[in-house]
Amino acid sequence: MEKEAAARRLEELRGEINKHNYYYHVLDQPRISDAEFDLLMRELLQLEKLYPDLVTPDSPSRRVGGMPVAAFRQVQHIVPMLSLENVFSPSELREFYLRVKRNLGIEDLSWVGEPKIDGLAVSLYYEEGTFQRGATRGDGATGEDITHNLLTIWSIPLRLKERITAEIRGEVFIPRQDFLKLNRQREAQGLSLFANPRNAAAGSLRQLDPRVAAERPLDIFVFSLNGISGVKPLSAHWDTLQYLKELGFKVNPLVSLLTDVEQIMDYYRNIESRRHELPYDIDGVVLKVNELHYQQQLGSTSRAPRWAVAYKFMAEEAVTRVKDIEVNVGRTGAITPVAILEPVLLAGSVVKRASLHNEDVLKEKEVMIGDEVVVHKAGDVIPEVVKVIKEKRTGQERAFSMPQLCPSCGKGLQRLSGEVAWRCLNPACPAQLIERIIHFASRNGMDISGLGESLARQLYESGLVKDVGDLYTLSREKLVQLERMGEKSAENLLEALDKSKGNPLHKLLVALGVRFVGERAARILANHFKSLPAIAAAPEEEITGLEEIGPKIASSIKHFFSQEETKRIIKKLEDAGVNFKEEPEKEEKKGALERCTFVLTGTLKDYTRREATLLIEAKGGKVTGSVSKNTDYVLAGENPGSKLQKARELGIKILTEDDFKSLIS
Ligand code: IVH
DSSP: OOHHHHHHHHHHHHHHHHHHHIIIIISSOOSSOHHHHHHHHHHHHHHHHHOGGGOOTTOGGGGSSOOOOSSOOEEEOSSOOOOOOEEOSHHHHHHHHHHHHHHHTOSOOOEEEEEEEOSEEEEEEEETTEEEEEEEOTTSSEEEBOHHHHTTOTTSOSBOSSOOEEEEEEEEEOOHHHHHHHHHHHHHTTOOOOSSHHHHHHHHHTOSSHHHHHHSOOEEEEEEEEEEESOOOOOBHHHHHHHHHHHTOOOOTTOEEEOSHHHHHHHHHHHHHHTTTSSSOEEEEEEEESBHHHHHHHOBOSSSBTTEEEEEOOOOEEEEEEEEEEEEEOTTSEEEEEEEEEEEEETTEEEEEEEOOSHHHHHHHTOOBTOEEEEEOOTTSOOEEEEEOGGGOOSOOBOOOOOSBOTTTOOBEEEOTTOSSEEEOOTTOHHHHHHHHHHHHSTTTTOOTTOOHHHHHHHHHTTSOSSGGGGGGOOHHHHHTSTTOOHHHHHHHHHHHHHHTTOOHHHHHHHHTOTTOOHHHHHHHHHHHOBHHHHHHOOHHHHHTSTTOOHHHHHHHHHHHHSHHHHHHHHHHHHHTOOOBSSOSOOSSTTTTTTOEEEEESBOSSOOHHHHHHHHHHTTOEEESSOOTTOOEEEEOBSOOHHHHHHHHHTOEEEOHHHHHHHHO
């Protein structure tokens, strides 16, 4: 292509890619498939390779393949990045509220409530609408230049909708589920675990090599703007938030305009009650005076503004005693020490066990049996021991050392080089076999409802199921022999097993639990090879040749399929009629929503918008952005928007999340 034509096409591609990136990562409403997006991206990269001088600062290619930096440069903040004053109780909040009104000498002002995101503060600098650089908070006056890592966050726009020059601030975070997944991957690879999503986000931004950040699911919510030029005149913080959205940023959807202290308290209680449903960690709410001229009038101390406060949630830490330390044997044979605790109430549930992760963590924290410890739990994250209260030691505590033999099968344990975990390498170890059954049936695997931990144990211990291949030989007669297994439960289980036979190949691959093969790798493999026998027979070079599949995964796959045990299991699955293909032949369920048009509104509990969209599309339906008389269904989650109202007006069928589940199942 001629250079001029290339320049035109590149401009077009940048626009298209940045636009679809916005739909996907900011609005969570993709309009094209991942494959179509990849195609655009590939074309851009190819053209830029031909004409490197046509690469612009807002080119999406800057997000991929950035080079490591030698060191972090210092960045002087234009306006100091302050912290926030904290309050912890209704009376402290009221005191703050009255102080603000007293200082201003007025009664009539409004407030904005925002969730306090538990992440890392960053500053983003845009010149004439183009992202120039970004920095950490540092000491408030000077931060570190982390542009190379921020570029990998797709929800940070490279080009704004207006050509303004401004500094924008926000909080970078990792969603909780992604954090758990990251830690599972790290555990499988024998790497040290992150204590919480915030540390994982911080660790990712403090990397010299942007390839590390690129692999971490970082995201951002922004909440402030310091305009330098071209910025629309704004008189209230609420307007700033709307303006930030218009510019293309992601603003937290739970921000709220409030008028008095009662509304503030309601807002706090509402957000607190929903805190664990949110896909990311928050540690309180931030309350800000809405009118910008009042903010100015109030000013700041050297540490924090006088017009804002963080109302923190109750601690999710508690003190209890370690009664014992046990070790757990995982699916891959990894041995995890677990503290058995005096039961303690923590973040709304009774906690009796807490993970100690591995021998290194155990040694670092110096936990002994009998110790008083601080335990921490957030949401559905596994509780963990934060630290020992050493001052409380009486001398009666007992040291714990990792066992040398597997507690389940009694075989010797090994610590492989480069790994932090001790492992039981016995393929016939009962604990591992039970864990494998649990994993096989789990949601990301074959999704066999009703088959959880206790049933898996029961099935194994009764001798009915020795490996996952035996699951499909279960019958009603065999099942009803089990304790606590009624006719109805047996039937339900058989039905769930039968249904699972039709799962696409990638789910089966995840379920089989090949080391290092998570959902993403499973999808890539299944899409490429199409069938299980093809994967089993694939030469290692062909597997490593796939994008995102490295030698470690490839060698693990080869190893897995070369084992006699695997071959026996696969034979059993085949005999049972389990689908080995990525696209099942019988597609009775597919097309159930053929040509139905959906509109999504509000937040769903069990799916992201993207997942719900994919599900609908998989069944032949489509998702559009706005409600019209052509809409068949409106799927309404929590906090639905005006679309719900519109649907009611037009008499369109409204589905709750549960209705939707039964519709697609
Ligand atoms: S306002 C000068 N809003 O909390 C105003 N901060 O403890 C300071 N944070 O450094 C920022 N969510 O990193 C604000 N909605 C929110 C926030 C938020 C999280 C962080 C921010 C700040 C820290 C202060």
